[in-house]
Amino acid sequence: MxxxxxxxxxxxxxxxxxxxxxxxxxxxxxxxxxxxxxxxxxxxxxxxxxxxxxxxxxxxxxxxxxxxxxxxxxxxxxxxxxxxxxxxxxxxxxxxxxxxxxxxxxxxxxxxxxxxxxxxxxxxxxxxxxxxxxxxxxxxxxxxxxxxxxxxxxxxxxxxxxxxxxxxxxxxxxxxxxxxxxxxxxxxxxxxxxxxxxxxxxxxxxxxxxxxxxxxxxxxxxxxxxxxxxxxxxxxxxxxxxxxxxxxxxxxxxxxxxxxxxxxxxxxxxxxxxxxxxxxxxxxxxxxxxxxxxxxxxxxxxxxxxxxDVVERIAQHNGTAQIPISVSCTSIREQTTLHTHCGACSQCLDRRFALLAAGLGSSDFATDYATDVLYDPRYNLQSRTIAVEWTRHALSLCTGDQRAFLMAFGTEFARIADGHPEQSKQSVLDQSVAMHMRHGKNVEQVLEGVLRERPRDILHGKLSGTSLVALIIGQQRDGLDPSLTAPPAVETQMPETKPEDEVDLVLNPEDPLRVVFANEDGSPVVNIRGLCVLTGPPAIVPTDLKPTFLEDLITLRSPSDYRYVASGTLAARQSKPKSTIRQQVKRCRHIISESYKLLHGEELASDRFIQTRSPQGYRLAPSIVLIDEES
Structure with a gap:
């Protein structure tokens, strides 16, 4: 044709x-x-x-x-x-x-x-x-x-x-x-x-x-x-x-x-x-x-x-019988006649939890999933990781705290708001937080139902140790990266806000940058909370500057006396030329600045994260706040 x-x-x-x-x-x-x-x-x-x-x-x-x-x-x-x-x-x-x-x-x-x-x-x-x-x-x-x-x-x-x-x-x-x-x-x-x-x-x-x-x-x-x-x-x-x-x-x-x-x-x-x-x-x-x-x-x-909300509209308009025909799974290549869903990807998790929360679980057969979303063992690390991360993330949204939402997802929220120019940022924030809170409550509701329905199995450790329920509720941690089941990193105490106080829509632009340094599969990750995540080359220099910053912090040096690290020293650690260090710092600053501008609508001063002084070299800004490292 x-x-x-x-x-x-x-x-x-x-x-x-x-x-x-x-x-x-x-x-x-x-x-x-x-x-x-x-x-x-x-x-x-x-x-x-x-x-x-x-x-x-x-x-x-x-x-x-x-x-x-x-x-x-x-x-x-x-x-x-x-x-x-x-x-x-x-x-x-x-x-x-x-x-x-x-x-x-x-x-x-x-x-x-x-x-x-x-x-x-x-x-x-x-x-x-x-x-x-x-x-x-x-x-x-x-x-x-x-x-x-x-x-x-x-x-x-x-x-x-x-x-x-x-x-x-x-x-x-x-x-x-x-x-x-x-x-x-x-x-x-x-x-x-x-x-x-x-x-x-x-x-x-x-x-x-x-x-x-x-x-x-x-x-x-x-x-x-x-x-x-x-x-x-x-x-x-x-x-x-x-x-x-x-x-x-x-x-x-x-x-x-x-x-x-x-x-x-x-x-x-x-x-x-x-x-x-x-x-x-x-x-x-x-x-x-x-x-x-x-x-x-x-x-x-x-x-x-x-x-x-979506699946409830299907029921409202008498389309429930068609639910088993629809496919949400992203792993199309692995689909079989018997198993139309993998049960391991985030889309499968989202689908199954939503239908269970809506009381429509019987219209979505558990046997259609190669891995039962709640109870089956997860034999590979990726499946276990996604299950734990997805569920913990959803549960973290249950509070509906707008300030916490902005702290965690500041840059993402700025993009969401930019996608709705016809609305005020406060209106977008209200709707976004309310929607994500409902999502978190739906996941919480399903897990509470599991606790009511199978308390003895959970209490006596009869569920597979690598099932989603066991990993989340705490039965076992076999075969899982410990960082996935450790408590979330504890941040320094935030100032208390009285209930009658009005919380700003966005975090104060003058607040210090709050930074988590982590390591992912041998590579540095720098998470600037509520702003951006640095990976690859942009994360290398700040990670190399961190030990000196910590020493100065612990020894109570005056902020003006925090030490710089020479570019030659940084270059030697990487076995790279000094020009590479300059490019890494430039890229790091660019990513942070772009994220900051998207969120606050103004430029970020270049010395708010990494400071430069010739000929001494580079240092982390003394004003940043380190948050406990993520394992």
Whole structure:
């Protein structure tokens, strides 16, 4: 089947990748294509030509997605992420309108959106695509001469959230809806089809389900994080919404997943996905605006709901029987007919806890999980680590303390607030903290239920020592990294706040930086609480300066007399030139400054963390507050 583009000189995108000798080549057309973008399901249902800029956008997004999945991030385990988790791509892409795409403001919007989604370093250059001699119109007119008159396009993955959104949209209105599904994983297709058929049958004449195949040709993806997937999905949605005249383009994703707060200091960089993050959607919309005044804005209709809130809407609209068909698991490759969920990834944890908290556990069979989320042994360290970190993180949110929330997630909150410019920061904070508190309470409720239902098994140690329940409630710690079950690091006493006192929205910019030094798989990690986490080279110099700082602190030196460490001494410790030390310090300051500016809206003085004096060298600022080390 042809793509409908007619006969063209086969266009190819060339992508230079740092660390690779040969560039990547992405071909969307021709007999030697490397990526299959099947748009025929769209064109056969339309009655108007596609907009060339939207075609360009879709092909740019497909090229980015192809490159994203072709280049592996980080190391073999998440403990070895560091700076290797970030990649650098230089894209050279042929398009129909290079003048438009090379415009400074368009290029800036594109880089801004995609780099935030992927957390990679990106650059683009666009060239003229060879003109096609059309063998046939790109669009085949519908046989009856009338296109489907859609009012909303829903990006439909077949998970609980998108199913709930489609079900609610159709149950609470008379609108016609297009379900747009991106087919990339073969094992998920049958379930996506079944859910679509259910909705089309129940709401006869009001549902059109379009499947678009977009996947690599000839080999599986090297990287499974696929953070650029939402760019491809949004580009597809924009094309379909504009072509069908729909006025709304919707993601339906619960806010806990969208915000995706880091569950521990080990989760850095792209491990914390931003696929439907509020700022991701804002940046994608900023890019879409350049396509013209008739562009369709993307919205996340479930941005303030927890997973439990979502599944309760499925029950409210009589869709409970379809819950077992939906798939939330991120480990698609490991799925089998018997086990549709791994039970080990954070999405499986989120799904199972939400359904149990909502009283819908019987609609989500425990046997569908390869590892029972609560009770089965977890045979590898990664599974145990995720279970403990995810659960402890959720329980830490139960208090609803806004100041504690900002202390722990200051930079993340600033990004969330930046994604909602139509609201005040206080309003965003109120909603975000309330939502995460509900999420924490849901997890707490499920674990309290376990204590009521199986007290003797827990008391007498009859549960597997590596099950989630045993690891969290405290039965055993066999085979787990001790740092995961140790009490959280104790911070220095915060000043008491009287109940009637008004707590500032953000921490005082003049407060000292509160710093945790840790070690992760032999590499330094510096956690500046409420601001950012430094890993890789930016964390090396402050870690090397810490022993001298501690000696001066313990011996009660005057802050003005805290000692500097010569750059030559630091260079000798690393067996690196002095220029490397300067670059490490520069990068460290840049990361902290960018995070500080995002949170407080102003520049951070360069001497607030690492101070420099020539020729003495470098020292940690005497004003910083060290928090007890994380093991």
């Amino acid at each position: 042809t793509s409908g583009r007619g006969r063209c000189g086969v266009a190819k995108a060339v992508i230079k990748v740092d660390g690779r000798q040969d560039p990547l080549v992405v071909r969307l057309d021709g007999p030697k294509r490397t990526f299959h973008l099947q748009t025929d399901p769209i064109r056969t249902k339309l009655c108007a030509e596609l907009d060339p800029l939207n075609e360009d956008l879709l092909e740019i997004a497909a090229t980015v997605f192809a490159a994203d999945s072709a280049v592996k991030r980080g190391g073999e385990t998440r403990q070895r992420m560091g700076q290797g988790w970030h990649r650098s791509f230089d894209f050279r892409i042929p398009v129909r309108n290079p003048t438009f795409w090379n415009r400074k403001e368009v290029m800036q919007a594109l880089v801004d959106a995609v780099s935030f989604l992927t957390d990679d370093h990106l650059s683009f250059t666009f060239s003229q695509k060879a003109e096609c001699t059309a063998l046939e119109p790109f669009l085949d007119f519908a046989p009856d001469g009338a296109a489907f008159d859609a009012e909303e396009v829903i990006l439909f993955s077949g998970g609980l959230d998108s199913f709930a959104g489609a079900l609610e949209a159709l149950s609470t209105s008379s609108k016609k809806v297009i379900l747009l599904t991106h087919r990339s994983a073969q094992k998920a297709i049958s379930r996506q089809v079944k859910l679509g058929e259910y909705l089309a049958h129940r709401f006869e004449g009001r549902v059109l389900h379009i499947h678009v195949l977009a996947r690599r040709v000839g080999q599986e993806a090297s990287d499974s994080s696929q953070r650029s997937r939402s760019f491809l999905f949004a580009a597809l949605g924009q094309l379909v919404a504009k072509s069908f005249g729909a006025q709304r383009l919707s993601f339906y994703e619960n806010g806990v997943i969208s915000h995706n707060l880091p569950i521990s200091s080990q989760v850095v960089g792209t491990m914390a996905t931003r696929t439907t993050h509020p700022l991701s959607i804002r940046k994608l919309n900023a890019l879409m605006k350049h396509l013209g005044p008739d562009h369709v804005s993307i919205e996340n209709q479930y941005c303030w709901l927890t997973k439990r």
